[in-house]
Amino acid sequence: MGRKVGIEVSIAISEAVKLANADVVAAYPITPQTHIVEHLAELVASGELDAEYIPVESEHSAMSACLGAAATGARAFTATAGQGLELMHEVLYVASSMQLPVVMVVANRALSAPINVWGDHSDMMAVRDTGWVQIVVENGQEAVDNVLCAFCIGEDKRVLLPVMVHIDGFHLTHVVEPIVLPDQADVDDFIPPNEYPLPLDPARPVTMGSFGPPVIYPEIKKRQDVVLRESKEVILENWQRFGEAFGRYYHPVEQYRAEGAKTLLMTMGSTSETAMDAVDRMRDQGMSVGLLKLRLWRPFPFEELLQAVRDADLLVVVDRAISFGGPAGPFCSEVKAALYNQDKKPKVMGFVAGLGGRDIPVGGFEAMVHRGMEIAEKGGGEILETYGVRE
Amino acid sequence: MNVIATTDETQEKHPLEDYLRVDRLPHIWCPGCGLGTILGAFLRSLLESGLPPDKVSVISGIGCTGRVAGYINLDSFHTTHGRAVAFATGLKLANPELKVVVFSGDGDLAAIGGNHLIHAGRRNIDMTILCVNNFNYGMTGGQFGPTTPETARSTTSRAGNIENPFNMPALAAASGAVYVARWTTAQVHQMQRSITEALLKKGFSFVEIISPCPTYYGRMNRQPTGLDQMRYYRSNSIVRHGANPNEVGVGISGQIVTGKFIDVERPYMPGPGNGDNGRQT
Numbered sequence: 182m183g184r185k186v187g188i189e190v191s192i193a194i195s196e197a198v199k200l201a202n203a204d205v206v207a208a209y210p211i212t213p214q215t216h217i218v219e220h221l222a223e224l225v226a227s228g229e230l231d232a233e234y235i236p237v238e239s240e241h242s243a244m245s246a247c248l249g250a251a252a253t254g255a256r257a258f259t260a261t262a263g264q265g266l267e268l269m270h271e272v273l274y275v276a277s278s279m280q281l282p283v284v285m286v287v288a289n290r291a292l293s294a295p296i297n298v299w300g301d302h303s304d305m306m307a308v309r310d311t312g313w314v315q316i317v318v319e320n321g322q323e324a325v326d327n328v329l330c331a332f333c334i335g336e337d338k339r340v341l342l343p344v345m346v347h348i349d350g351f352h353l354t355h356v357v358e359p360i361v362l363p364d365q366a367d368v369d370d371f372i373p374p375n376e377y378p379l380p381l382d383p384a385r386p387v388t389m390g391s392f393g394p395p396v397i398y399p400e401i402k403k404r405q406d407v408v409l410r411e412s413k414e415v416i417l418e419n420w421q422r423f424g425e426a427f428g429r430y431y432h433p434v435e436q437y438r439a440e441g442a443k444t445l446l447m448t449m450g451s452t453s454e455t456a457m458d459a460v461d462r463m464r465d466q467g468m469s470v471g472l473l474k475l476r477l478w479r480p481f482p483f484e485e486l487l488q489a490v491r492d493a494d495l496l497v498v499v500d501r502a503i504s505f506g507g508p509a510g511p512f513c514s515e516v517k518a519a520l521y522n523q524d525k526k527p528k529v530m531g532f533v534a535g536l537g538g539r540d541i542p543v544g545g546f547e548a549m550v551h552r553g554m555e556i557a558e559k560g561g562g563e564i565l566e567t568y569g570v571r572e
Numbered sequence: 573m574n575v576i577a578t579t580d581e582t583q584e585k586h587p588l589e590d591y592l593r594v595d596r597l598p599h600i601w602c603p604g605c606g607l608g609t610i611l612g613a614f615l616r617s618l619l620e621s622g623l624p625p626d627k628v629s630v631i632s633g634i635g636c637t638g639r640v641a642g643y644i645n646l647d648s649f650h651t652t653h654g655r656a657v658a659f660a661t662g663l664k665l666a667n668p669e670l671k672v673v674v675f676s677g678d679g680d681l682a683a684i685g686g687n688h689l690i691h692a693g694r695r696n697i698d699m700t701i702l703c704v705n706n707f708n709y710g711m712t713g714g715q716f717g718p719t720t721p722e723t724a725r726s727t728t729s730r731a732g733n734i735e736n737p738f739n740m741p742a743l744a745a746a747s748g749a750v751y752v753a754r755w756t757t758a759q760v761h762q763m764q765r766s767i768t769e770a771l772l773k774k775g776f777s778f779v780e781i782i783s784p785c786p787t788y789y790g791r792m793n794r795q796p797t798g799l800d801q802m803r804y805y806r807s808n809s810i811v812r813h814g815a816n817p818n819e820v821g822v823g824i825s826g827q828i829v830t831g832k833f834i835d836v837e838r839p840y841m842p843g844p845g846n847g848d849n850g851r852q853t
Contacts, residue, residue, distance in 0.1 A: 208728065209684070210712035211653075219713065219727045226730035236716040236728045238683035239654065264652055268684075293652055296634075 182427070183363040190321035190353045191216035193360045194260070194286055197328040199230040200368040203284075204255035207235045207246035211265040212298045213350040214288040218260055240265035244272040244283070251281035251343075252389060254380035256332065259283070262350055263290030266304045270311070276343040277312030278405060279390055282335030282377070283343040285313075286328060289450065289501075290350040291537040299538020300350035302449065302501040305478070306511040312405055314344040314412055315479040319453040321358040324348045326429055329368060333419045336375045340412040347478070349451040351538065363427060371426050413480045433482030434489045438464055439471030445490060445527075446550055447473045447498040449512060452541050456499070459546035470550055475512070483519050490520070493527045497553035499546070499568075501535045509533065509565050528557045534568035545569060588615045591625065593645050600639060604790075604798020606757035606783030610704055611640055613760055614675070617767035628671045631660045633680030635711045636785075637704040640675045654685030657692045660699050668842040671700070671771060678705040682718040682738050693747025693776050696840040700770045701749075701778045703740055706785035714788025721824040725792040739821040744778035745834050751777035752817060752834035757784060758805035759830060766832060775840035782828060793824060 188196075194217050198206070206225070208218035224230040233250075237243045240261050247257040261269065266287055276283055289305050291297040305315070314334060318324045324346060331344040348354060363371075379387050393401055413433070424430035437457050439445055448456045453474040463470040473489050473496075475482075490496060500510020508514050513531030520526040530553035535541045549568050556562035586592075592615075601607045618628060625646055632641035634653035641648040647670075651659045656674045664672045674681075681689050681703050692699065708726050709715040716729040719740065723732040741752045751773045755763040763781060770777035784790055784801035795801045805828065812820075813831040820829040 210709050210715040210728070212712055215712045215715065219715065222728040223730050234728075238686065238718060240684075268653075296650060 183361045183367070185359055185361045187357055188321075188360050188362075189216065189355065189357050190324055190348065190360070191288075191355070192220045193321055193325050193362065194328055194348075195220035195224060196362055197325045198258050199224050200363060200365060201329055201332045201372055202256065203230070203232050203258040205233045205235070205247065205250035205257045207237050207243040207250070207257070207259050209237055209240050209243045209261070209265060211240070211262050213290060213300070213354045214260045214262040214265070214286070216354065217286060217288070240268040241272060244269040244276065247283040247285075248272060248276055248279070248281050251276075251283050251377070252279070252381045254375060254377035256336070256375045257283045258285070260286040260288065262288040263292055263298070263304045266308060267292065270308065273308055273311040273313060273343075275390065277409075278401070280341040280408070281343060282341055282375075284328065284331045284335055284346070285343065286324070286346050286348060288350040288354045289347055297537040298350070300352055300501075301536045301538065303503075303536075305347050306502040306504070308345070309479070309511060312342070312409055313479060314340070314342050314409070314416065315347060315477075316344065317347045317449045317476060317478050318353075319451050319474065321353060321356070321360045322429070323431070324353060325360055325362065326423060326427065327431070329363070329372065330419050330423050330431075332372050332375075333422075334412065334416050336373070336377070337415045337419075338376070338378060340408065340415050341377070342409060342412060347450065352451040367426060371423065410480050413477070413482065416477065431476055432485070433475075433477035434485040435474040435476055436489060437472040437474065439473055439489065441469065441492060442471030443469040443493060444495045444497065444550060444554060445471050445473050445493045446546060447475065447496055447512070447516065449475045449478070450501070452499065452501070452535060455541060455543055456546045458543045459550070462543065463547060463550065481515060481519070486516065486519050487523065490527055495553060495557050496527050496529045497550050498529060498531045499541075499549060500531060500533045503533050503536070503565070530556055530562065530566065532566050532568050539569055541569065588612065591615045591618070591645050593643055596643050599643055601636060602787045604784055604786040604801070605636070606706070606781070606798070607636060607640070607704065609757045609760060610702070610763070610781050610783060611643065613764040614702065614767055615644075617764050617771060620764070620768045621771045623671050623771060627669055628673065629663060630673045630675050631656045631663065632674070633676040633685055635677040635680050635709065636706075637675060637677035638680065638711075654680055654683070655688065656680060657685055657688035657701070661688070661692055661697050664697055664699055665842055668698075672698075673700045673702065673771070675702045676704070677710075678703060678707070678719040678740065679709045679717040682740065682743065686718070690743070690747040693744060693749050693778070696748050696750060696775045696838050698775055698840045698842065699777075700773070701744070701776070702767065703778065703780045704783050705740060705780055706783050706789055708785060708789045710785045710788055714785070714792060721822060724789070724824045726789070727792075737821075739817070740780045741778070741817040741820055741833050744780075745817040748776060748838070749778045749834060750775035750836050750838050750840070751832075753778075753832040754780040754782065754820065754830050756782040756805035756809050756828060756830060758802050759809065762811070762830070769832075769835075773835075775838060782822070
């Protein structure tokens, strides 16, 4: 059942891509993602991974090369971060619209200006509506497991969509963790061969990405949305299958000491681990506080979220991105939108914290919960409530 | 308020101190890196050129060289990766009085920003490009780049590069540059003289400066210290003014042809109409 090793998370992700037998890796260096593609270069150079490795000239080219590879039915992988993800932007839409199942790891990083290489979720939020399946993990083991699942999900004939696995820059990419790397034979059993149904093949000519005038474009977009929503069933199925094979189970909305809690803290990504400590402290003080961690960002898990918050009076949602001039953070907006038409719903207080790598300590989560309770009780509060930002 | 961190009044002021943001020092460049040498040469060239510093703007892209924009005490802009030349084009067209200098690395100028470089050359935009070539992406940890010589090792070409690299002077000349030169950091006086000429040249001027990156490129290619790389430059560089740029490609070993390769006149933008971006005829 694999071997447990102390390994940098980025290196472990490369090992997972090797286990998944990727055929093409297109890569451009950008901090804090670079170790992933560097180690893949080593694996290809040493012959451990039989793949084509292309060190392209920009991220826009990296994603375009992955599309070209995926269109022939190859298993394509890349990784990027922050500005690199932004430079790929237009190609991301093409990947999902043309149903090309590329897998990409995003080492979440703040956006310029000013230049900042540290972590937050601004890049993830900017690509929210690109039509990719998006999974958010909180530690190295989850990253490895979900990269393996990503190939199964994306390449499933009911889905055929590109998949992003989001990992927090530096907090995950550059830390060494004990991680179980599965055995090759088990991964071979878990990930079926990629049988892309309509590859570019001179023997059976097809055309891809051609003109879509108003007479057909809306139907194509509607179908794209249906496919992404319905991919949730395949995601759940693969997480279940993964759990049965490897003993680690994943859910769209993960719960930590959430049962019966009147107040629920909500987080995404690596800060969830700090938030668990905060919940422990508050529970020890007799407070009725639990934690919900969003694992599946797209398709958004409406049913699972409503189920998880049904007994709560207050949700304290923590965003690591700002929707400038809009309603607080994007994560909080989504939660509010999911609840709006429900008859019984908790109050929702949003906070923005941890921008550009600013630390959120355990006490920070406690402070946000207390402030959220205070606003919920007495009213007031700003549209954009921040934690740890100097005035 | 003067924030220079010295209390010793007997200590002499550095002659280039007025042109550096000393509150940003010490810089982040590695021991043995050539960027300090190049920055010093550029500032001396600037003084030598007689250009008024308040009419000079320095634009950088991303990477080790990109940091120049933050250390230099002139109007400067640190752009996103690859966009330095595009930004500089807008700057020059909107304010033709400015002397616009793009100070960036080979990865930024020739890979992610390659399109902007060739089109600014084609238009013959009146700007000076200082291309610091260390043959790899140093800032992110020594990856393969557009100038990495064939067979050279990098962190993403572990078994040796199999791709054909760009010969930067040939690329600049083919794009339309009116001034093209190349020097190494072991030729400081020639480099300085060339940068001065480029600053005073009307049109798209391009100076490639081959510079050590002992931390990555050197260490992975049997020149593990800055001194090793400088010794290599000193014993392998030859000066051949007027050489055909197509014949000055750089390999992993062997000769480095340096000198001024191109110095011609061609209509440039914005023209002498000063702001009407009309062509000089």
